[in-house]
Amino acid sequence: MRVMDSVSGRYTCLNMNYLLLIMIHIGVGLHAVGGVWPMPQISASSPEQYPLNPEAFYFEYGRQSEAQPGCSVLDAAFKRYFSLIFPDYFPGDNLSVCAGQASLKAETVWGALRGLETFSQLVKIVHFRGILLDTSRHYLPVQAILKTLDAMAYSKFNVFHWHIVDDPSFPYQSQTFPDLSAKGAFHPMTHIYTQTDVQRVISYARLRGIRVLPEFDSPGHTQSWGKGQSDLLTPCYKGGTPSGAFGPVNPTLPSTYQFIARLFKEVSSVFPDSYIHLGGDEVNFFCWKSNPDVRAFMQKMGFGTDFTKLEAFYMESIVNITSTLNKTAIVWQDVFDYHERIPEDTVLHIWKGVPYDYTKELSRITKAGKRVVLAAPWYINHIAYGQDWRKSYTVQPLNFSGTEEQKKLVIGGEVCMWGEYVDATNLTPRLWPRASAAAERLWSDEKQTSSVEKAFPRLQDFRCKLLRYFIFFLVQCFRIIFGSIYN
Amino acid sequence: MRVMDSVSGRYTCLNMNYLLLIMIHIGVGLHAVGGVWPMPQISASSPEQYPLNPEAFYFEYGRQSEAQPGCSVLDAAFKRYFSLIFPDYFPGDNLSVCAGQASLKAETVWGALRGLETFSQLVKIVHFRGILLDTSRHYLPVQAILKTLDAMAYSKFNVFHWHIVDDPSFPYQSQTFPDLSAKGAFHPMTHIYTQTDVQRVISYARLRGIRVLPEFDSPGHTQSWGKGQSDLLTPCYKGGTPSGAFGPVNPTLPSTYQFIARLFKEVSSVFPDSYIHLGGDEVNFFCWKSNPDVRAFMQKMGFGTDFTKLEAFYMESIVNITSTLNKTAIVWQDVFDYHERIPEDTVLHIWKGVPYDYTKELSRITKAGKRVVLAAPWYINHIAYGQDWRKSYTVQPLNFSGTEEQKKLVIGGEVCMWGEYVDATNLTPRLWPRASAAAERLWSDEKQTSSVEKAFPRLQDFRCKLLRYFIFFLVQCFRIIFGSIYN
Numbered sequence: 001m002r003v004m005d006s007v008s009g010r011y012t013c014l015n016m017n018y019l020l021l022i023m024i025h026i027g028v029g030l031h032a033v034g035g036v037w038p039m040p041q042i043s044a045s046s047p048e049q050y051p052l053n054p055e056a057f058y059f060e061y062g063r064q065s066e067a068q069p070g071c072s073v074l075d076a077a078f079k080r081y082f083s084l085i086f087p088d089y090f091p092g093d094n095l096s097v098c099a100g101q102a103s104l105k106a107e108t109v110w111g112a113l114r115g116l117e118t119f120s121q122l123v124k125i126v127h128f129r130g131i132l133l134d135t136s137r138h139y140l141p142v143q144a145i146l147k148t149l150d151a152m153a154y155s156k157f158n159v160f161h162w163h164i165v166d167d168p169s170f171p172y173q174s175q176t177f178p179d180l181s182a183k184g185a186f187h188p189m190t191h192i193y194t195q196t197d198v199q200r201v202i203s204y205a206r207l208r209g210i211r212v213l214p215e216f217d218s219p220g221h222t223q224s225w226g227k228g229q230s231d232l233l234t235p236c237y238k239g240g241t242p243s244g245a246f247g248p249v250n251p252t253l254p255s256t257y258q259f260i261a262r263l264f265k266e267v268s269s270v271f272p273d274s275y276i277h278l279g280g281d282e283v284n285f286f287c288w289k290s291n292p293d294v295r296a297f298m299q300k301m302g303f304g305t306d307f308t309k310l311e312a313f314y315m316e317s318i319v320n321i322t323s324t325l326n327k328t329a330i331v332w333q334d335v336f337d338y339h340e341r342i343p344e345d346t347v348l349h350i351w352k353g354v355p356y357d358y359t360k361e362l363s364r365i366t367k368a369g370k371r372v373v374l375a376a377p378w379y380i381n382h383i384a385y386g387q388d389w390r391k392s393y394t395v396q397p398l399n400f401s402g403t404e405e406q407k408k409l410v411i412g413g414e415v416c417m418w419g420e421y422v423d424a425t426n427l428t429p430r431l432w433p434r435a436s437a438a439a440e441r442l443w444s445d446e447k448q449t450s451s452v453e454k455a456f457p458r459l460q461d462f463r464c465k466l467l468r469y470f471i472f473f474l475v476q477c478f479r480i481i482f483g484s485i486y487n
Numbered sequence: 488m489r490v491m492d493s494v495s496g497r498y499t500c501l502n503m504n505y506l507l508l509i510m511i512h513i514g515v516g517l518h519a520v521g522g523v524w525p526m527p528q529i530s531a532s533s534p535e536q537y538p539l540n541p542e543a544f545y546f547e548y549g550r551q552s553e554a555q556p557g558c559s560v561l562d563a564a565f566k567r568y569f570s571l572i573f574p575d576y577f578p579g580d581n582l583s584v585c586a587g588q589a590s591l592k593a594e595t596v597w598g599a600l601r602g603l604e605t606f607s608q609l610v611k612i613v614h615f616r617g618i619l620l621d622t623s624r625h626y627l628p629v630q631a632i633l634k635t636l637d638a639m640a641y642s643k644f645n646v647f648h649w650h651i652v653d654d655p656s657f658p659y660q661s662q663t664f665p666d667l668s669a670k671g672a673f674h675p676m677t678h679i680y681t682q683t684d685v686q687r688v689i690s691y692a693r694l695r696g697i698r699v700l701p702e703f704d705s706p707g708h709t710q711s712w713g714k715g716q717s718d719l720l721t722p723c724y725k726g727g728t729p730s731g732a733f734g735p736v737n738p739t740l741p742s743t744y745q746f747i748a749r750l751f752k753e754v755s756s757v758f759p760d761s762y763i764h765l766g767g768d769e770v771n772f773f774c775w776k777s778n779p780d781v782r783a784f785m786q787k788m789g790f791g792t793d794f795t796k797l798e799a800f801y802m803e804s805i806v807n808i809t810s811t812l813n814k815t816a817i818v819w820q821d822v823f824d825y826h827e828r829i830p831e832d833t834v835l836h837i838w839k840g841v842p843y844d845y846t847k848e849l850s851r852i853t854k855a856g857k858r859v860v861l862a863a864p865w866y867i868n869h870i871a872y873g874q875d876w877r878k879s880y881t882v883q884p885l886n887f888s889g890t891e892e893q894k895k896l897v898i899g900g901e902v903c904m905w906g907e908y909v910d911a912t913n914l915t916p917r918l919w920p921r922a923s924a925a926a927e928r929l930w931s932d933e934k935q936t937s938s939v940e941k942a943f944p945r946l947q948d949f950r951c952k953l954l955r956y957f958i959f960f961l962v963q964c965f966r967i968i969f970g971s972i973y974n
Contacts, residue, residue: 385869386908421873425954429913467912 037462038156038440039449054086062105073109076207081116084472113209114156128373128412129442130159130213131435133427136166136224137419139191144424146204147473151432153208154469155439160205161213161277161414164193167223172198172216176266177259179228198270213330214271216263217279219249219314231255234294236287247287251314252297261321268325276322280315281332281351312338319343330373336365347371347411354379359400366406375414378438381422383430389459390452392437398446413442428470433463524949525643525927526936541573549592560596563694568603571959600696601643615860615899616929617646617700618922620914623653623711624906626678631911633691634960638919640695641956642926647692648700648764648901651680654710659685659703663753664746666715685757700817701758703750704766706736706801718742721781723774734774738801739784748808755812763809767802768819768838799825806830817860823852834858834898841866846887853893862901865925868909870917876946877939879924885933900929915957920950 036043059078061068069075106112131152133140149160164172170184173192182188193201202212218225226233226246231253233246250256268276285307288294294310303309312335319329319342330347348370353361358376365372377395380388392415398407415435422430436459440449449455523530546565548555556562593599618639620627636647651659657671660679669675680688689699705712713720713733718740720733737743755763772794775781781797790796799822806816806829817834835857840848845863852859864882867875879902885894902922909917923946927936936942 382872383870384872426913426916429916 035458035461037436037458037465038443039445039458041443041445041448052085054082057082057086067109067112071109073207073209074112077113077116080207084469110158110209113153117153117156127442128159128414129157129439130161130373130375130412130414131157131431132161132163132375132414132416132418134163134166134417134419134422135171135193136163136169138423139169139171139186140419140427141424142193142197142200144427145201147428147470148431149201149205149208149210150469150473151428151435151466152210154466155433155436156443157415157435157439158209159211159213159412159414160201161215161416162201163215163217163277163418165216165224166221170224170228174263174266176262177229180225181228183228184224184226195270202271211273211275212271213273213275213277214267215277215279216267217277217281217332218260218318219251219311220281220283221279222249225249229259232259234287234291237290237292243290245287247291248283249314250294251288251310251317252294257317257321260318264318264321264325264327268322268327274326274328275330275347276325276327277330277349278315278318278322279332280311280335282334283311285311308338312341315339316341319346333361333365333372336368336370344369345371347373349373349375349414351375351379351416354382362397362400362410363402363406366400366402366409369409371409371411373412373414374410375416378413378415378435379418380415380434380438381418381420381430387456389434389437392434393441393449393452393455395438395441396446397441413438415439432466433459436462436466522945522948524923524945524952525930526932526945528930528932528935539572541569544569544573554596554599558596560694560696561599564600564603567694571956597645597696600640604640604643614929615646615901616644616926617648617860617862617899617901618644618918619648619650619862619901619903619905621650621653621904621906621909622658622680623650623656625910626656626658626673627906627914628911629680629684629687631914632688634915634957635918636688636692636695636697637956637960638915638922638953639697641953642920642923643930644902644922644926645696646698646700646899646901647688648702648903649688650702650704650764650905652703652711653708657711657715661750661753663749664716667712668715670715671711671713682757689758698760698762699758700760700762700764701754702764702766703754704764704768704819705747705805706738706798707768707770708766709736712736716746719746721774721778724777724779730777732774734778735770736801737781738775738797738804739781744804744808747805751805751808751812751814755809755814761813761815762817762834763812763814764817764836765802765805765809766819767798767822769821770798772798795825799828802826803828806833820848820852820859823855823857831856832858834860836901837861837863838866838903839863849884849887849897850889850893853887853889853896856896858896858898860899860901861897862903865900865902865922866905867902867921867925868905868907868917874943876921876924879921880928880936880939880942882925882928883933884928900925902926919953920946923949923953 059082061071061074067074106115131148133145133148135145145160152158152160165184169186169191170180171186171192173181173194175195181192185192205212222233223246232249232255234248234250235242236245236247237243264276288307288310298304298307298310301309301313303313315331315335316339319331322329323343328345328347329343330349331342332349332351334352335342335346336348348365350358350361350365350372352358354376356377358374361376362372362374374397378392380392395413397410397413400406415431415438417427417431417435437455440455546569548558548561554561593602618635620632620635622632632647639645639647652667652671656673656678657667658673658679660668660672660681662682668679672679692699709720710733719736719742721735721737722729723732723734724730751763775794775797785791785794785797788796788800790800802818802822803826806818809816810830815832815834816830817836818829820835820837820839822829822833823835835852837845837848837852837859839845841863843864845861848863849859849861861884865879867879882900884897884900902918902925904914904918904922924942927942
């Protein structure tokens with residue numbers, strides 16, 4: 001009996017030579033097979049429903065599979081998905097046994113992970129399906145991040161964009177510059193992410209096939225950096241003397257680039273992902289303009305009074321730093337407007353043109369041959385009354401004026417949950433299932449998922465699954481806190 | 488040492504003959520006294536801050552107080568507020584003892600309760616300060632209601648308006664008509680409120696000085712009623728034959744009034760409050776118009792083709808039923824437009840004119856001498872991005888065209904959390920602290936609380952208190968579930 005003949009996702013069966021094969025042995029016992037969210041690119045189903053018996057159910061690596069026992073990611077995933085599929089099962093239950101089998105084939109471990117997710121509800125990487133959490137405007141406890149990573153896996157997101165620091169606070173505890181969090185966090189002991197915390201997040205994400213993309217946004221959005229690193233920010237002037245206020249990072253001092261190089265060397269080593277997000281958005285030139293040293297530097301460099309050239313100079317410098325660290329830079333789209341000399345592989349992050357004019361931005365930037373990630377239509381921290389997931393769902397990321405080559409430069413999309421009004425008390429209900437609407441747009445075939453009305457009952461069903469999963473997460477936390485009568 | 492000389496609320500010291508006096512004995516130890524939300528009508532404070540020592544702290548009834556040990560409400564409140572004031576305290580701690588004293592004077596037990604709330608953060612009833620929860624569109628577990636009652640007490644709300652049934656579901660388990668929930672609830676066993684549940688809610692609310700106002704909205708909003716009570720709803724007609732659909736309650740049959748009389752007799756006995764909410768809003772005449780029996784009844788009664796007269800007939804009949812049960816009726820304002828013959832003491836509930844034109848409604852209805860409760864500007868289920876509590880805060884309930892006599896007819900206000908998009912997963916972050924903005928408007932002196940900007944830091948501080956309280960609630964639940972190592 002094969003429960004899932006072709007329910008695995010987009011990159012099933014592409015190349016049998018490099019195939020992972022997981023045999024899923026199932027026993028007969030009653031379990032309704034509902035829909036899957038986000039919808040698989042290809043699926044076939046039969047009207048029969050087969051019961052699953054936890055006593056007779058196990059995962060097994062296929063004989064010809066390249067992955068075999070010892071593959072930590074899949075070993076852990078088998079354990080996790082068994083618990084998700086049979087949340088109420090504890091050994092000692094004894095039911096009738098009658099064997100069956102299902103198989104899951106994938107080219108990569110990450111694809112197999114997505115297939116396991118599909119199976120637990122009933123595999124495309126390379127593609128960027130991100131969620132941004134902002135841990136600067138409000139601190140998010142590690143548990144809230146882990147819970148989000150779990151939920152991301154349920155919706156097949158694969159990038160956690162960690163907007164870890166910003167103006168309000170600097171919670172990242174740097175080994176090289178401990179003063180940054182000691183003086184720049186909301187609280188130096190409780191509202192920080194220690195190295196252990198960061199490793200826990202990265203490891204938890206990895207086991208769920210999620211990359212962690214850290215963002216250290218500069219030269220703007222850095223007020224909190226200045227508290228623990230003197231001479232980093234530009235002193236603003238008023239009437240010829242320093243006003244006491246500070247502006248963006250000071251791009252005129254060699255010490256600035258020495259600091260950035262040391263900080264990013266650490267960050268590159270702590271976060272294993274090949275990408276690093278450098279920010280570069282919303283730089284206010286007012287303070288730079290007020291500062292006589294900055295103006296003198298502008299003259300010396302031949303920038304005249306064009307402060308976008310100064311920002312370009314800064315961004316080029318730090319992009320080059322990250323290149324020497326073998327990291328690819330992602331920057332907010334603002335950088336595009338000021339630059340002609342950023343490396344070819346730098347990815348532009350589209351956030352402007354909210355909610356509708358982003359198509360023009362996509363046209364303009366892909367025309368210049370740049371890869372882009374689309375975030376503009378998915379700023380879902382902007383809540384509205386009613387079923388506002390519909391707006392996210394009807395986005396057509398490739399529906400912009402451009403060639404086929406340009407369309408290929410759209411490497412994915414991202415849901416942003418900025419933290420002005422979000423903390424651990426409301427993160428989960430604001431994010432889920434609203435983000436799942438974008439997840440289907442980024443995962444599934446657009447033609448099969450064009451109808452919002454057809455999606456609605458499926459999304460309602462998926463929401464119920466998420467709630468069951470969240471209860472499971474809660475129970476796991478209880479076991480950590482209170483111990484367990486079962487183990 | 489007197490910590491609070493005059494921090495108690497509006498009706499302190501009005502009549503010394505009927506005074507409750509609670510002595511609060513405090514020991515010296517360090518505790519910052521922050522602001523109080525909602526702001527007391529009158530308060531005086533000194534710059535000194537006094538530490539509180541849990542070993543030396545106790546509540547005591549004043550010798551001349553009418554309330555003495557055995558007053559269940561205050562005995563329970565002393566226990567509860569002790570835990571809130573010293574959440575980390577367990578006997579066995581041993582600190583230095585040095586006695587002090589504070590006193591709290593109130594005319595009624597309920598006023599003393601408010602004063603205790605004031606004290607835990609650092610007393611006016613008769614006035615209606617309500618919160619509506621809708622348990623028909625989404626079922627809310629009893630725990631979610633209890634948590635809301637706790638939070639209501641923290642913001643000094645005094646009426647829980649329980650919109651218990653509506654079109655989508657009938658979760659109230661009636662003793663007289665068990666089929667109503669058996670057939671009309673989302674689930675006949677899990678998504679219902681048993682008599683025990685209802686008593687638990689009423690009792691929990693009472694101990695917090697909160698009245699429970701049940702609403703059984705009819706003749707519209709009754710689709711779920713029809714599932715368990717045949718012949719109650721009006722059969723709709725299409726082309727001369729019944730279409731299979733049903734409309735509002737059928738006002739033409741004597742059996743309807745017999746049913747309502749029996750149901751309301753039960754409800755009046757289950758819910759001790761002297762008020763009952765009868766709904767009466769948004770009646771669609773389309774189905775009534777289609778039904779030949781209803782049209783014949785109209786002719787017989789001399790109503791012509793004016794269906795508002797039919798609705799008036801129905802509402803008058805059920806208001807009379809509640810009068811014989813010694814209950815005062817509250818109805819949605821729609822009823823006002825169709826009626827000249829509702830009892831003098833019926834309260835009209837203003838919900839129209841959202842968000843701004845409700846002042847006209849207030850003028851019009853108070854001019855007719857009717858008492859009103861204002862809900863229109865506080866439909867806070869309508870969420871918006873950002874600090875939308877500011878809209879609730881700037882409402883001026885008495886700023887409408889009318890005489891002083893008319894203003895006195897505004898007996899209070901109500902925050903409504905309709906359940907279209909609200910269930911236990913998002914109720915708390917949607918309700919708090921947003922509802923607290925209206926709480927201050929309904930409790931505090933308008934002149935002292937006219938500035939939204941001044942309120943902002945106080946509300947932020949109050950939000951932190953709420954979070955501590957919620958953690959306390961969670962810990963209490965854990966103790967129930969897991970037992971406690973402390974008791």
